[in-house]
Amino acid sequence: MDEHRLGLHPILRRVWVPMGEQPVAEVQQKYEWLWLYGFVHPESGETYWWILPRVSTELFNRVLGDFAREFNVGVNKRILLSVDQAGWHTSKDLIIPDGIHFFPMPAYSPELQPAERLWPLTNEIVANKSPHNLDELEELTIYRCQQLLEQHDLIRGLTCYHWWPMTRAA
Secondary structure (H helix, E strand, O other), X not given: OEEEEEEOOOEOXXXXXXXXXXXXXXXXXXXXXXXXXXXXXXXXXXXXXXXXXXXXXXXHHHHHXXXXXXXXXXXXXXXXXXXXXXXXXXXXXXXXXXXXXXXXXXXXXXXXXHHHHHHHHHHHHHEOOOOOOHHHHHHXXXXXHHHHHOOHHHHHHHHOOOOOOOOXXX
16 A cells, blocks of 8 residues: 655656657646555555545545455455555554554665555656646546556556565465
8 A cells, every 4th residue: 555646747758759859748837736545456466546635644544444345354354554654654543444454664665565566557647748737637547547457467567576475375
């Protein structure tokens, strides 16, 4: 599980252009943001997304509650959720639903967090483009997340590290 900030400030990437031509990318310097909350199950490649206007303990509580309901987490189904050490992940006001257990990743180690590998995929829809407003950005992000929901092999290939523990058959 991780959060990613998307905004009207552009995500610029390299592009191929014919020899002698100058690449052109529309850019607006607007600093308005959305936050994409992403959950990934590395072994299956299954993802779960939320788009919210900011990050906070209160919103994270809502996201965790919805996640627990969506996946029937509780006494009979437990989930180990790897999280970074962001303040809203470690707050004393955090309400962790029954059946969800946090595995805090070491500080400053995004390379260990499987969900970090999702962000370049979500950025593709807006790379070298500038949405005109947050509504357009949200629409594009929803479309991209819906695409990624169906791409289990791609997600598994990016997030299921060779050292990641696998589920054992009962």
